[in-house]
Amino acid sequence: MNDVQELQEKINYDKTFDCVQCGYCLPACPTYETMERETHSPxxxxxxxxxxxxxxxxxEDLQEPIEKCLGCMACTTVCPTNVQYGQILEGAKEVIEDHQVKSTWQRKTEDFLFGSFFPSGKWMGRLGNFTWFYQKSGLQYLVNSLSLTQAAPFHLGQFEQVLPAQPAPKQRARRAKRYIRHRPAAGKVAFFTGCVMDSVFFETNENTIELLLRSGLEVVLPDHQTCCGALHAHSGKVEDSRELAKRNIQAFEEENVDYIVNNAGGCGARLIEYHHLFEEGSSWHERAKRFISKIKDISEVLAGVEGLEFTRPIHRTVTYQPSCHMTNVQGVQSPPLELVKKIPGVTLKELDRPDFCCGSAGIxxxxHYDESLEVLDVKMKDVCGVHPDSIITTNPGCLLQMKLGIEREGANHEMDALHLVDLLLEAEPRVKRA
Incomplete structure (x- = not known):
């Protein structure tokens, strides 16, 4: 295979011919709306x-338009010719990564982040424990009083303000690997904890386990699970993503479960696309297909539990901000809304444009902080139009982004943002048994 053929195969050249340049994708694309440039449309x-x-x-001509794509996949939902935009985007990112010239420092930093940090449960736990110490010791107050967060790279100081309170290290250490409350159990599920989700939103993960237990299910947390690989694929590191997929497939194969449950839209979207990483007909491709056949978002599982009811009224007006990857890639749309509507006392006001991205999109x-804020401002205009007490979402990146949006609007005393799981547990669910 010559260099041209190799490039065309890697960049998915053959799939570009499915696009007939009709323009149906233009109104659906957030970056085309905010940047108003044809090169920034699908x-x-x-x-x-x-x-x-x-x-x-x-x-080099391709790099900026591709990097500025959110990867929300809204275009795929309106495409009349079923263009595989996700695979084209991933291929383009891989080619860009191959052609980039990086300093030794940049390479070593990326090798640590993508090779050691995100895939490691220990590193993720350390991040959570350090954040707990930072919040509890008074260090956070000192840093903010001296305005030191303004010097943080990549505007990380802005996100520091909206991080949730972290649990003590002892609470993390107490987590078990297997849980069962009702015997016989109604089923057995494995929980995919995720990397960022388990580090920053540990209590939401604990609440997810609790919801599954209250639904009568046995829950296992496979020991050797790792990062889903979404962040790697978004950065053009497809080979690294492939290796993580193998590790997860193998880890979950060791458990005979009915479902593999996740609570993060981005993670779930990556998990159900594992088969695209392997050659069709190969043993890993077949194993990946068996793996993805069991993937379920927590909302899908709970919506299917017979007799599930919520016993504590919550008198709150809420709106639902769907995760793009959960909606457009996983195809999970109605279960979260069905669950919210079951909660007594809740008033649900839907957004005018719920499918418009919030601007989080992984990292x-x-x-691309400034570009993401342009997208977020469009979203927050929609949110503020329905005057909710709470914004409900189903993905860690979306949750932090919506918290940032509330902060930017100066609406901290008027509304908050929380994960669907946390709202559902607050409503005291139980299964009404015959």
Whole structure:
């Protein structure tokens, strides 16, 4: 295979011909709306990919438009020819990564973050424990009083303000690997804890386990599970993502479960696409297909529990901000709304444009902070129009982004943002048994 053929295969050149340049994707694309440039629309990016594959444009020409894509996949929901935009985007990112010249420091930093930090449960636990110490020791107060967060890179100081309170290290250490409350159990599920989710939103993960137990299920947490690989794929590190997929497939194969449950829209979207990482017909491809057949978002599982009811009224007006990846990739749309509507006392006001991205998109809001805020401002205008007490979402990145949006609007005393799981547990669920 020559260099041109290798480039065309890696960048998914053959899939670009499915795009007929009709423009149906334009109104659905957040970056086209906020940046108002054809190169920052799905069809524009696909055309650039095609030109690069044909040697009519350089990889450098492709880099900025591709990196500014949120990857929300809203375009795929309106495409009349079923263009596999996600695979084209991933291929383009991999080619860009291959062509980038990076300093030794940058390479070593990325190797640590993607090779050691995110895939390691120990490192994620240390991050959570350090955050707890930072919050409880008075260090956070000191740092903020001296305005030191303003010097943080990538605007991380802005996100420091909206991090949830962390549990004590002892609470993390007490977590078990297997839980069962009702015998016989109604079923057995494995819980995918995620990396950022388990580090920053540990208590939401604990609440997820509690909801599953109250539903009568046995819950296991496989020892050797790791990061889903979404952050790696978003950064063009497809081979690293593939290795993480193998580790997760193997870890969950060791447990005979009915479902593999996740509570993060981005993680779930990556998990159900594992088969695309392997050659069709290969043993890993077949194992990946068996793996993804069991993937379920927590809302899907709970919505299917017969006799589930909520016993504590919550008198609150809420709106639901869907995770793009959960909606557009996993195809999970109605279960979260069905569950919210079951809670007594809750008034649900739906957004005018619920499918418009919030601007989080993995680590997009860190790397492309200003562009993400333009998208967030559109979202917050919609949110403020329904005057909710709470914004409900189903993904850690979305949750932090919505908290940031509330902060930017100066609406901290008027509304908050929380994960669907936390709202459901607050409503005291139980299964009414015959």
């Amino acid at each position: 069809r524009g990016r696909i055309n650039l990919v095609k030109l690069v594959a044909e040697g009519k444009a350089s990889v 997009y809001n860190i790397i």
